[in-house]
Amino acid sequence: MRELGVPLERDLDGLDWRDESLGARIRVALWLRDEVGVGGTFTKQQVRAAVSGTEQVDRRMRDLRPAGWEIRNYRDKPSLRPDELFLERIGRPVWEKEHRAAGLRQISARTRRQVYERxxxxxxxxxxxxxEEYPDEPGSHARLTLGHVRPHRSGGAAGPEDLLTECARCNETVRHLTGVQMDREQVWDRIEQLPGKDRKNLLAWMMHDAREQTPTERVWGMYRQLPAELREQLKRDLYDLLRR
Structure with missing residues (x-):
């Protein structure tokens, strides 16, 4: 990784990743170009420290991939440590006006709301x-985002039918699935252990490619997306209602 402040011959555009008026995606791209360079390694922590005060920096970095940027991790480059990333290729210069939207698909607020509600x-x-807190990761709470049924880099569209609600943890995991995480036999063994009623429910979910929710589950999902203060109010209201 290069020392900060060392001028590069290619930096003729005068853009600086420290300029907070630039968007996070552009700042991350400039930081990778100027401070890492093709063939360089870095960590997510270094990106977050450089482009601080910006939400979802990791996602902005992932948004570079559909624009031709190739960023490897330890899953596809075993020589890397789990916390290391490798800049293999710089794609389109997203800091230039004509490339600002390269690789991006705009999801409208209406579509986002429709998918979450669905x-x-x-x-x-x-x-x-x-x-909601993850049962296997105490203290870690889920943040919902939108995932694509067909990966963006494979040309998937961005309509409601092309999107699904994912937590950030699943969204990140799915991006790196290699097909060897679970095999058919492992899943089938678990299916065979289910009671008959649960097998029927599972088949219904498979047929619809979605887990059918009970009215209680649907209300629970709506309740969990409210701010903490409103959740507390509803909790007290329901408690009082049941005591009547």
Whole structure:
């Protein structure tokens, strides 16, 4: 990684990744170009420290991939440590006006709301609700985002039918699935262990390619996406209602 402040011959555009008036995606791209360079390694922590005060820096970095940027991790480059990333290729110069939207697909607020409501404000992969604590990761709470049924880099569209609600953890995991995480036999063994009623429910979910939610589950998903203050109010209201 280069020392900060060392001028590069190619930096003729005068743009600086420290300029907070630039968008996070552009700042991340400039930082990778100027401070890492093709063939360089870095960590997510270094990106966050450089482009601080910006939400979802990791996502802005991932948004470079559909624009031709190739960023490897330890899953596809075993020589890397788990916390290391490798800049293999710099894609389109997203800091230039004509390339600003390269690789991006705009999802309207209406579409985003429609998908969240359709999925009951719950992750379609693991079933966790917005802001709910992960059972296997105490202290870590789910943040919902939108995933693509067909990966962006493979040309998937961005309509409601092309999107599904995912928690950030599942969204990140799915991006790196290699096909050897679970095999058919492992899943089938678990299916065989289910009671008959649960097998029928599972088949219904498979046929619809979605987990059918009970009215209680749908309300739970809506409740979990509310701010903490409103959740507390509803909790007290329901408690009082049941005491009447």
């Amino acid at each position: 999925d009951g404000h719950m992750c379609r992969r693991c079933g966790v609700a917005a802001a």
